[in-house]
Amino acid sequence: MTNHSDNTAQRAIVPPPPSAEDIAAANASAPDGPFQAKNFLARFRLDGKVAVVTGGARGLGFSMAEGLCSAGLKGVAILDVQTDLGLDAIKKLHDAYGVQAQFYKVDVRDENAVAEIMNSISAELGSIDILVNSAGIADLVHAEDYPADKFRRVIDINLNGSFVVAQACARHMISQGRGGSMIFIASMSGSIVNWPQPQSAYNASKAGVKHLMKSLSAEWAVHGIRCNAISPGYMDTALNRSYTTLFNEWKQRTPLGRLGDPDELTGAAIWLASEASAYCTGSDIIIDGGYTTL
Numbered sequence: 001m002t003n004h005s006d007n008t009a010q011r012a013i014v015p016p017p018p019s020a021e022d023i024a025a026a027n028a029s030a031p032d033g034p035f036q037a038k039n040f041l042a043r044f045r046l047d048g049k050v051a052v053v054t055g056g057a058r059g060l061g062f063s064m065a066e067g068l069c070s071a072g073l074k075g076v077a078i079l080d081v082q083t084d085l086g087l088d089a090i091k092k093l094h095d096a097y098g099v100q101a102q103f104y105k106v107d108v109r110d111e112n113a114v115a116e117i118m119n120s121i122s123a124e125l126g127s128i129d130i131l132v133n134s135a136g137i138a139d140l141v142h143a144e145d146y147p148a149d150k151f152r153r154v155i156d157i158n159l160n161g162s163f164v165v166a167q168a169c170a171r172h173m174i175s176q177g178r179g180g181s182m183i184f185i186a187s188m189s190g191s192i193v194n195w196p197q198p199q200s201a202y203n204a205s206k207a208g209v210k211h212l213m214k215s216l217s218a219e220w221a222v223h224g225i226r227c228n229a230i231s232p233g234y235m236d237t238a239l240n241r242s243y244t245t246l247f248n249e250w251k252q253r254t255p256l257g258r259l260g261d262p263d264e265l266t267g268a269a270i271w272l273a274s275e276a277s278a279y280c281t282g283s284d285i286i287i288d289g290g291y292t293t294l
């Protein structure tokens, strides 16, 4: 039998109402100052900043790199395994936005190569302020047939690769002493299970990316490094269009009735990269046309 009088759990506390003196003192110490117009949009600018974008040779990574360049970046480093696409990407970014753009061929799983490249980036472009971790792969395999090496490869690129790059980048940001902003491209698949396609490794990897981001945000806050995630739903990319049957199914299951344009992630990327989001860390922004609300 439960003895209710023995209940030692602490009760919620209702504080006494503040006195007139408390209110006057609080008003005097409030950080607001006199009212004046502020330029909120200026806080979204990235002038003079340097960004590293993995998987930026194409797709969502390229689109977010472009968004950051349009907000005034001084330099952008594209890290990818695809050389031709990477070189084409930096030419486009340089020609369109006048930004100093460099391509580095690297596999995000290779921690030694990634560490060397971070040294080259800070020597060639300057202190690193922003990281977008977008490199990733997916495959569709029934779980009971999933070969172990294929399963491991997805986890290794999507999750371990995100850590390898974030760690190398954080070491620079910490030694520079200026903080920074890291954006992890997770997925709505880190919160829900996609259907009808089988993608257990991908879903697990993206759930891992989200929790990795949260762990790093707590550890690195002391260094002024903010970590957040963007979790896209189904986006209208060439690869997704090639799955004709699934494409229509995804469209029907999305409340907004369409897949997302890759450019529709850039607003969030600019916000997270910039001072406009200075109090945001450890957050996951789901941009999915409402898919995960159902």
Ligand SMILES: NC(=O)c1ccc[n+]([C@@H]2O[C@H](COP(=O)([O-])OP(=O)(O)OC[C@H]3O[C@@H](n4cnc5c(N)ncnc54)[C@H](O)[C@@H]3O)[C@@H](O)[C@H]2O)c1
Binding pocket: 054, 055, 056, 057, 058, 059, 060, 061, 079, 080, 081, 082, 106, 107, 108, 109, 133, 134, 135, 136, 137, 138, 157, 161, 185, 186, 187, 188, 231, 232, 233, 234, 235, 236, 237, 239, 240
């Ligand atoms: N497209 C979508 O609908 C969607 C939805 C949710 C999340 N995402 C995520 O967004 C990110 C980008 O997806 P995308 O659709 O643009 O894919 P994509 O295949 O077009 O681009 C991924 C890029 O990453 C690069 N890459 C792959 N493995 C790499 C490695 N080991 N080292 C370095 N670079 C590597 C590829 O060469 C490619 O350029 C991925 O992390 C993906 O999981 C995509």
